[in-house]
Every structure is written in structure tokens, then in C-alpha cells.
Amino acid sequence: MKINQFIPVFAALILFAVGCNTAPQKADEKPAAQSDAPEYFMLRPELEKAYGYSHAVRIGNELKISGAVSMDEKGNLTAKGDLGQQMKNCYTDLDKILKHYGYTWNDVVVENILTTNMPEFVNQSAYRNTIYKKQFPTGSWFGVKELALPGQLIEIELEAYKVR
Numbered sequence: 001m002k003i004n005q006f007i008p009v010f011a012a013l014i015l016f017a018v019g020c021n022t023a024p025q026k027a028d029e030k031p032a033a034q035s036d037a038p039e040y041f042m043l044r045p046e047l048e049k050a051y052g053y054s055h056a057v058r059i060g061n062e063l064k065i066s067g068a069v070s071m072d073e074k075g076n077l078t079a080k081g082d083l084g085q086q087m088k089n090c091y092t093d094l095d096k097i098l099k100h101y102g103y104t105w106n107d108v109v110v111e112n113i114l115t116t117n118m119p120e121f122v123n124q125s126a127y128r129n130t131i132y133k134k135q136f137p138t139g140s141w142f143g144v145k146e147l148a149l150p151g152q153l154i155e156i157e158l159e160a161y162k163v164r
Contacts, residue, residue: 035060036059036060037059038057038058038059039057039058039059039101040054040056040057041054041055041056041057041058041097041100041101042054042055043055043056043093043096043097044073044075047073047074047075050075053066054066055068055097056097056100056101058101061161061162061163061164062159062160062161063097063098063101063103063107063158063159063160063161063162064158064159065094065097065098065157065158065159065160066157067112067114067155067156067157068090068091068093068094068097068155068156068157069086069090069147069148069149069152069154069155070085070086070087070089070090070152070153070154071089071149075149077149077150077151077152080151081151081153082153083115083117083120083121083124083153083154084124084127086152086153086154087121087124087127087154087156088127090154090155090156091131091156094156094158098158098160101160102162103160103162105131105132105133105134106133106134106135107160107161107162108132108137108158108159108160109137109138109159109160109161110137110138110139110158110159111136111137111138111139111156111157111158112139112140112141112142112156112157112158113139113140113141113142113154113155113156114142114144114147114154114155114156114157115141115142115143115144115153115154115155116143116144116145116146116147116152116153116154117153118141118143120153121141121153121154137158137159
């Protein structure tokens, strides 16, 4: 081969190498737009510290919320014997947590409900239509023997996702 035959091939190799020369992201670098560091939130800090849990954690675009139950700021059961009101109280607490992070009910993708009285929950479940106006999340309903405090009839946990 003559030298002039190598010039086009050599030029093509240089252009290919330059075009593919994007700086790789270093293993310890995070994308500039989003941090994946966990952000924890306590709705009732003293109570949650005593029991050893955080009510919510956001990692990136995902928000995970521990089960909400019907209780006051001191951890006392509220609405004893009234599953419908306990459910409303749970949703009130969950709404506070969603709003804290700038999420709405439309961002909820998973809802798991635990209840000690499944037939009564099914009778009261239509209330969820006032919460989820756009679409319902995925999730499960579990009938359980008991919850953390005597008299608790329902516990609701959520996962939400939001493009930020």
C-alpha cells in the first residue's frame, strides 16, 4: 500500500477516536441534578425515637412512608373502635408527610393497608375515592391479628415517586 492510501484510513480512525472520546463519569461522582442521599423525616420525633423508626425517607425520587396509625402526639390511640375515623386520621398524617416533601396523592404508587377487621375496612374503603382522584396506586390489603397498640384497627403505608 502507498502512503496516500493510508491517509483516508488514518483520518477516519482519528475522527472515530475523537468522536467517541466522551469523558466517563467517575464511580464516585453523582449526577448533578439529583442526590441519592437518604432524607429522613419524623412526624412525631420524640415518639418515633422512643420506638426506633423514622416515619419517612426519601431517596432520590422515591418516598417511602412507614405505616400511619390513628394516634395523638403522645402516642395514644384515637378514635377507639371507629375504623372509618381511624382511616381518616391515617390519611391526614400521610398527607402531612407527602406535603412535607412536595408530593401529592397523584404521586403515590403503592399503598398497603393492614387491618384487624377486613369486613369493616371493605365497607369503609369507598372513602379512598376522596383521596385518590386521578388513579389508584398498586398495593395490598392485609387482614392481621393485631397492630402495635391495642385497639388499632388500621395501618396504612405508602410509597410515592415523583420526577423532580
